[in-house]
Amino acid sequence: MNLGLKGRTAIVTGASVGIGLAIAEGLAAEGTNLILAARGGERMAAECSRIAGTFGVTATPVAADVATEAGVAAIVDAAKAAGVDILVNNAGTGSGETVLDAPDAKWDQYWDLHVKAAVRLARGVHPLMKARGGGVILHNASICATQPLWYEPVYNVSKAALLMFSKTLSYEFIKDNIRVNTVNAGLILTPDWIKTAKQLTAASGGDYEAYLQKVADDFAPIRRFGTPEEAANLFVFLASARASYCVGSTYYVDGGMLRTI
Structure with missing residues (x-):
């Protein structure tokens, strides 16, 4: 199936390992040029070199912590130079605590990583996508956004907030032909x-x-x-023109883990 992604440019955050790296490889296999961001600059640069050599695309590494304003600015600056059609907000991490023992600093840390990063990147890429006639923004949330695991309340809450942000953003951005959707992964x-x-x-x-x-x-x-590649397949499809009527929705890749309809 031709997904129509050849020659497009995509930002993927948290792209040096796991689901983010698999998404980058899946997009590259379709001919998509990449701007790949991660905190580990050397590792990200090595993966970009490998991907570019394997798939014949451009892969630009950005060493950036998306939980900071400076990190987001570095990614947006790279996009200004290359242009951008697709943004995959993938950076994130799990947690482990109770509500009673989690300090304010931990709540702030996860809010910055899972929510404010998405807000800042959306503001940054919007004019760039609008200038190109539209685009796609995908958020990697989690099944825990709707079906929480008891041992990580900070993660659950921040991912639920990301889910609502994604839905709200979809209303605002679709007028500029920018589609916004969310993927909730289960056990990957x-x-x-x-x-x-x-x-x-x-x-x-x-x-x-x-x-x-x-x-x-x-x-x-x-x-x-599931494998990271199984999760990535859904992201790649949603980034493509084949998903042109998918707007403001949440899609699960969870092996049946979700226990509600």
Whole structure:
């Protein structure tokens, strides 16, 4: 299927690993040029070099912390030079706390990373997309935005706020032919999941794979984790002209984890 993405330019944040890297590779495979942002500049530069060589596209690395004004400004500056048609807000991370023990600083940290980054980037790319006749903004939220896990209230709340921001933004931006949608992923086997599983099982023999299988058995009817590529496939489709009537919606890639309709 020709997705009509060849020659387009996409920003992907949190792009050096996991879902973000898989999205970058999926877009590159369609001929999309890339502006890839992550905090780790050396790693991002290496991945950009590899992607450009593999897929024959332009891949520009930006070392930036999207939770800061300066980080967002650096990404927008790169987009001003290259132009931008697609923005994938992917940067984010899980948490672990209770409401009673989480300090204000942690709430602020996750609000800046999951919500304010999306707000600032939307303001920054809007005039650039409008000048090109439109564009696409996709937010990587989480199933936890609607079906929270008890042990990460700060993550749950900030991702729910991102979901509402995405819906609200879609109303405002569609008049300029900029489509906004959200993807809520379930259990996707990223390096963070593996790292956490190894830490949790270190004292009991280190069978992290069995731990992960139990998580999948407990939460996902499909009884396995998804791959970053499986999540990325949905983002790539939603970024394309094939999804031209998709506006202001939330799409799940969760192996049946969502327990409501």
